Amino acid sequence: MRWWCRWAGPVVRLGAGLILAVHGWRKILLRPATYVDAFAKMGFESPMRLFYFLILVEFVGGLAVAVGFFTRFFAAAAAIEMAYIMFALYLPNGFSWTARGYEFVLLWGLVFVAIWLRGGGPYSVDRLLKRQL
Secondary structure (H helix, E strand, O other): OOHHHHHHHHHHHHHHHHHHHHHHHHHHHHHHHHHHHHHHHOOOOOHHHHHHHHHHHHHHHHHHHHHOOOHHHHHHHHHHHHHHHHHHHHHHHOOOHHHOOOHHHHHHHHHHHHHHHHOOOOOOHHHHHOOOO
Protein backbone atom coordinates (compact mmCIF):
# COMPACT_ATOMS: atom_id res chain seq x y z
CA MET A 1 0.00 0.00 0.00
CA ARG A 2 1.28 3.43 -0.86
CA TRP A 3 2.02 5.69 2.10
CA TRP A 4 -0.57 8.28 1.13
CA CYS A 5 -3.39 5.68 1.05
CA ARG A 6 -3.19 5.49 4.85
CA TRP A 7 -4.47 9.07 4.98
CA ALA A 8 -7.70 8.41 3.02
CA GLY A 9 -9.70 7.45 6.12
CA PRO A 10 -8.57 10.37 8.29
CA VAL A 11 -9.15 12.86 5.45
CA VAL A 12 -12.74 11.64 4.93
CA ARG A 13 -13.35 11.51 8.69
CA LEU A 14 -11.95 15.03 9.18
CA GLY A 15 -13.91 16.51 6.29
CA ALA A 16 -17.22 14.84 7.16
CA GLY A 17 -16.86 15.65 10.85
CA LEU A 18 -16.05 19.33 10.28
CA ILE A 19 -18.86 19.77 7.77
CA LEU A 20 -21.30 18.23 10.26
CA ALA A 21 -19.93 20.46 13.03
CA VAL A 22 -20.60 23.56 10.92
CA HIS A 23 -24.30 22.61 10.82
CA GLY A 24 -24.34 22.30 14.61
CA TRP A 25 -22.44 25.56 15.02
CA ARG A 26 -25.08 27.31 12.90
CA LYS A 27 -27.73 26.13 15.35
CA ILE A 28 -25.68 27.51 18.25
CA LEU A 29 -25.24 30.89 16.54
CA LEU A 30 -28.87 31.30 15.48
CA ARG A 31 -30.26 30.32 18.87
CA PRO A 32 -33.19 28.02 19.58
CA ALA A 33 -36.10 30.20 18.41
CA THR A 34 -35.06 29.87 14.77
CA TYR A 35 -35.28 26.09 14.86
CA VAL A 36 -37.77 25.34 17.64
CA ASP A 37 -40.67 26.93 15.74
CA ALA A 38 -39.85 24.93 12.62
CA PHE A 39 -39.52 21.70 14.63
CA ALA A 40 -42.89 22.36 16.29
CA LYS A 41 -44.51 22.87 12.88
CA MET A 42 -43.06 19.53 11.78
CA GLY A 43 -44.91 17.91 14.66
CA PHE A 44 -42.13 17.25 17.17
CA GLU A 45 -43.50 17.13 20.70
CA SER A 46 -40.31 18.41 22.35
CA PRO A 47 -38.71 20.77 19.84
CA MET A 48 -36.37 22.27 22.44
CA ARG A 49 -35.01 18.83 23.36
CA LEU A 50 -34.56 18.05 19.69
CA PHE A 51 -32.68 21.32 19.22
CA TYR A 52 -30.16 20.45 21.94
CA PHE A 53 -29.94 16.84 20.79
CA LEU A 54 -29.04 18.01 17.28
CA ILE A 55 -26.36 20.31 18.67
CA LEU A 56 -24.92 17.29 20.48
CA VAL A 57 -24.99 15.08 17.38
CA GLU A 58 -23.93 17.71 14.86
CA PHE A 59 -21.54 20.05 16.66
CA VAL A 60 -20.06 17.88 19.41
CA GLY A 61 -20.37 14.71 17.31
CA GLY A 62 -18.92 16.38 14.24
CA LEU A 63 -15.85 17.54 16.14
CA ALA A 64 -15.52 14.10 17.76
CA VAL A 65 -15.67 12.34 14.38
CA ALA A 66 -13.15 14.80 12.95
CA VAL A 67 -10.53 13.88 15.56
CA GLY A 68 -11.63 10.27 15.88
CA PHE A 69 -13.02 10.34 19.43
CA PHE A 70 -15.98 8.03 20.11
CA THR A 71 -15.95 7.77 16.33
CA ARG A 72 -18.33 4.86 15.87
CA PHE A 73 -20.89 6.23 18.32
CA PHE A 74 -21.11 9.70 16.78
CA ALA A 75 -20.86 8.44 13.17
CA ALA A 76 -23.78 6.10 13.90
CA ALA A 77 -25.77 8.97 15.42
CA ALA A 78 -25.11 11.14 12.35
CA ALA A 79 -26.03 8.28 9.99
CA ILE A 80 -29.31 7.76 11.86
CA GLU A 81 -30.02 11.51 11.71
CA MET A 82 -29.41 11.50 7.94
CA ALA A 83 -31.66 8.46 7.50
CA TYR A 84 -34.45 10.15 9.45
CA ILE A 85 -34.09 13.36 7.44
CA MET A 86 -34.09 11.37 4.20
CA PHE A 87 -37.17 9.26 4.93
CA ALA A 88 -39.23 11.82 6.85
CA LEU A 89 -38.47 15.00 4.93
CA TYR A 90 -36.89 14.51 1.52
CA LEU A 91 -38.03 11.14 0.12
CA PRO A 92 -41.36 12.46 -1.20
CA ASN A 93 -39.47 15.05 -3.26
CA GLY A 94 -37.57 12.42 -5.25
CA PHE A 95 -33.85 11.89 -5.69
CA SER A 96 -32.44 15.16 -7.02
CA TRP A 97 -31.15 17.65 -4.48
CA THR A 98 -32.14 20.49 -6.81
CA ALA A 99 -35.79 19.60 -6.08
CA ARG A 100 -35.15 19.27 -2.31
CA GLY A 101 -34.70 15.53 -2.83
CA TYR A 102 -32.80 13.01 -0.75
CA GLU A 103 -29.59 12.80 -2.84
CA PHE A 104 -27.46 14.95 -0.50
CA VAL A 105 -28.54 13.37 2.80
CA LEU A 106 -28.20 9.89 1.28
CA LEU A 107 -24.60 10.65 0.33
CA TRP A 108 -23.74 12.01 3.79
CA GLY A 109 -25.59 9.18 5.49
CA LEU A 110 -23.51 6.64 3.56
CA VAL A 111 -20.29 8.50 4.38
CA PHE A 112 -21.17 8.31 8.09
CA VAL A 113 -22.10 4.62 7.77
CA ALA A 114 -18.66 3.99 6.26
CA ILE A 115 -16.99 5.88 9.12
CA TRP A 116 -19.15 3.98 11.61
CA LEU A 117 -18.05 0.64 10.12
CA ARG A 118 -14.37 1.58 9.91
CA GLY A 119 -14.06 3.35 13.22
CA GLY A 120 -11.46 5.95 14.00
CA GLY A 121 -8.62 4.13 12.30
CA PRO A 122 -4.92 4.37 13.04
CA TYR A 123 -4.78 8.16 13.23
CA SER A 124 -7.44 8.86 15.83
CA VAL A 125 -7.94 9.66 19.49
CA ASP A 126 -9.74 6.31 19.79
CA ARG A 127 -6.53 4.54 18.79
CA LEU A 128 -4.48 6.58 21.25
CA LEU A 129 -6.91 5.57 24.03
CA LYS A 130 -6.94 1.98 22.72
CA ARG A 131 -10.75 2.02 22.72
CA GLN A 132 -13.27 1.87 19.94
CA LEU A 133 -16.77 2.87 20.92
